[in-house]
């Protein structure tokens with residue numbers, strides 16, 4: 070067993086392409102395997118293994134740093150969209166993948182340890198997998214005229230990436246104050262001036278300015294009903310769009326005042342548009 074791992078380690082040590090910054094997907098695969106082999110003692114007393122781990126991680130950190138600089142210089146949209154296009158193909162379509170590792174490295178968000186216990190019908194924090202965020206950005210293509218609101222924004226991935234990749238004003242509303250503090254800190258560090266975060270219950274938030282709303286199933290039952298009713302009242306005066314992901318899609322698809330742009334598949338982002346009242 071150990072011999073097989075030693076041969077694998079030798080091959081990685083020789084492989085110059087692993088040091089190519091563009092080969093992030095492969096590097097992440099190798100780092101996962103290497104970490105697991107070291108943790109499970111399959112590469113015993115392997116200073117080479119540990120050195121390779123540190124070397125590959127440093128290359129990734131340098132890449133994240135370059136992307137952070139691009140964002141600060143207002144060049145983040147092109148860079149991140151290019152990475153999303155290249156890493157989506159290596160994505161297995163399930164859960165989280167290399168694109169999430171890239172986004173997590175670039176945003177460098179700290180997940181607070183002091184999350185409060187959520188009330189019934191409120192869904193615990195889980196970030197939208199990055200490929201779905203880029204799907205949402207492509208589907209909705211928000212412009213400078215839009216105000217994008219993520220209702221139940223968590224650490225702010227959707228708000229921050231949409232703000233970086235478009236000219237829209239982006240607003241994240243999240244009940245957990247410590248999550249909002251992390252999101253704000255990230256926005257400030259990356260100088261993302263078109264992203265704002267509010268620590269509030271969505272039911273009490275001012276959603277009057279929103280034109281595009283995003284819901285990664287943040288709540289269910291009566292809370293979802295209350296928020297959908299509030300959105301329907303907004304749609305009485307103007308056309309709004311609503312993007313959903315996960316189980317809430319089935320509920321939203323039943324709303325007669327909304328029309329989906331395509332098939333209502335809960336595994337993907339679905340964009341709805343309000344039907345103007347006569």
Ligand SMILES: C[S@@+](CC[C@H](N)C(=O)[O-])C[C@H]1O[C@@H](n2cnc3c(N)ncnc32)[C@H](O)[C@@H]1O
Pocket residue numbers: 187190191192193194195196197219220221222223224225226227242243244245248269270271272285286287288292
């Ligand atoms: C599934 S996570 C989605 C996070 C984020 N929208 C994303 O896609 O990355 C749901 C989030 O909604 C928040 N949440 C649940 N009920 C809420 C409420 N009534 N008002 C504001 N936020 C709420 C939770 O704290 C959690 O962070």
